[in-house]
Amino acid sequence: MATNYSNRIGRVNARRSGTGVGITEALKGNVFASADDGMVFDSVAQGYQKKTKSKNFQYALVSMQEVDARYTSISYSEAERVAKQITVGHKRNGKDVAVELQGSLPLNVHLRRVSDVDMLVWPSHFYIFDIHGVAAPSFARSTSNAVSEITTLRSECCAVLRSAFPAAKIDDSGSKCITMSEGSLLREIDVVPSVLHRTATFQLTNQDEDRGVQIYDKKNAALLINFPFKVRALINAKDGRTVGGCKKAIRLLKNMKEDADTTISLSSFDIMSLVYAMPEGDLVHFSYFEGKIVASLQKWFFRLSWDEPYLRTLNSVDGSRKIVQSAADVAAVTQMSDELTRLLLLIAQELQPDVPTSFDAWRARVENEFLN
Numbered sequence: 001m002a003t004n005y006s007n008r009i010g011r012v013n014a015r016r017s018g019t020g021v022g023i024t025e026a027l028k029g030n031v032f033a034s035a036d037d038g039m040v041f042d043s044v045a046q047g048y049q050k051k052t053k054s055k056n057f058q059y060a061l062v063s064m065q066e067v068d069a070r071y072t073s074i075s076y077s078e079a080e081r082v083a084k085q086i087t088v089g090h091k092r093n094g095k096d097v098a099v100e101l102q103g104s105l106p107l108n109v110h111l112r113r114v115s116d117v118d119m120l121v122w123p124s125h126f127y128i129f130d131i132h133g134v135a136a137p138s139f140a141r142s143t144s145n146a147v148s149e150i151t152t153l154r155s156e157c158c159a160v161l162r163s164a165f166p167a168a169k170i171d172d173s174g175s176k177c178i179t180m181s182e183g184s185l186l187r188e189i190d191v192v193p194s195v196l197h198r199t200a201t202f203q204l205t206n207q208d209e210d211r212g213v214q215i216y217d218k219k220n221a222a223l224l225i226n227f228p229f230k231v232r233a234l235i236n237a238k239d240g241r242t243v244g245g246c247k248k249a250i251r252l253l254k255n256m257k258e259d260a261d262t263t264i265s266l267s268s269f270d271i272m273s274l275v276y277a278m279p280e281g282d283l284v285h286f287s288y289f290e291g292k293i294v295a296s297l298q299k300w301f302f303r304l305s306w307d308e309p310y311l312r313t314l315n316s317v318d319g320s321r322k323i324v325q326s327a328a329d330v331a332a333v334t335q336m337s338d339e340l341t342r343l344l345l346l347i348a349q350e351l352q353p354d355v356p357t358s359f360d361a362w363r364a365r366v367e368n369e370f371l372n
Contacts (some may be wrong), residue, residue: 005056005343006258012063013045015258017114018039034114044068051371053349060294060343061371063255064248067112075105078187079117082161082180086121086126086191089160096124096151098196102228104268105351107235109250114270116179116188118215120311123153127196133203146223150216154178154193161191175219197225205309209233227318231272232295234317238276238283245283247273248293256339264339265332273316273323273335274304288371294347295363 048061066072083099090097103118104110126149129139157178162170168183177190196211204210209229214222239246253271257264266274275297277284282296304311308330314323324330341359348355348362355365 005059005259009055009059009062011259012059012255015114016045016062016067017257025282029294030079038250048371052351052369054347056343056346056350057291057366057369060252060347061290063252064290064293065251066108066247067110071112072105072108072110075110075117075187078185078189079105079119081296082117082185082191083119083177083187085164086157086160090156093156093160095156098122098124100229102192102226107232107247107272109235109247109254109268109272111251111254111258113256116190118177118190118192120192121153122194122196122213123149129197129198130200130203131197133200135198135203138194139198145173146214149328150193150196150214154216154218157191157193167197176215176224198254220250225320226319230293231269231317235272235276242280242283243285245285245293246275248290249278249283249297251335252293256336256343260335260339262335264335265328266336269316270323270329270332273314274301276317277314289369290371291347291366291369292341294344295367298344299359300339301333301337301340301365305334 002328015311031284044065045058045062048058052058052061054118056351079101086099087097098121100120101118102120104115105117126142126144127139128146131134132294132341134163158170158172161168161178161180165180165185168185169179169181171181174190177192180189180191192215194213197214199210199212200211202210209232211229212227214225235246250272251276253266254268257266257271261288278296278300282300283293285292304314312322312324313332315321316323324333344362344366346360348365351369355361
């Protein structure tokens, strides 16, 4: 467990500013954004320094905020550059493919220098479909199969990417994706070969969010089905209903995981799912009472850590599986609960040294701190 999150404000500020230098050093050195992807002056972090003197609170508040627009814009530009080369390269070889982003970036819950760019690629000529869907009778059946299509596509993607980015490192050793880095790339990019899955729901609604994808885990020789577009739609909808509270909570947890002294084995998808399962009223907040997010997360994770049977009933965002599937998963949730409790206590004590020793008192003190 962290001894003091105030010692970590430099880490989160360093991630946000783009180098190993925190905001204090940036202010002293008068460092501004360079022409490429260098350090940026983080006005968000500076703003929260003025709103509260509590260093632990500053850590929590800054960790909730989205990455600066310039960094995000560059991430999208790099993704578009790679996607163009993939589509053009395959077209040159007489094959049409589709490319779409998934994961933290399009959800705007990515962390600077931590989250990579994650893109799906699938062949336009081949798809899987639910045979019981209303449109199934009109679909042509292929003589190929998903494993063969994904394996071939992966090999073709590697060839295209190595030709288009000769100075980059193209790592094909991953179980599910090709990882691109270095060379002219300003971001690490995961390219995930896949095939589109026209679900029964998609056949009924024709809504993009109802599509699925199948990916191939080559190390375990297993086909996996994912619903990234449904996840995106559901998280965005909950974030809208909670006035931004959902994504603030996700970003805070992801930063806390990154800064923990010991490894917390919760994936980004697990974190999103645990926040998605929270009561929406606990995430709704006024902008000048952002401490409610910290208090609500601590209360939620504390409950989960002490009620394992309930924890094991919770489904992932898309309903495809249970969030917790092993004792190790339970332990990870407990670790995060401990981190949140420590953070809450430290903030409450900084705001009010004589705060009563109780969870309710700590939550009330943090939740009701007015940030003007």
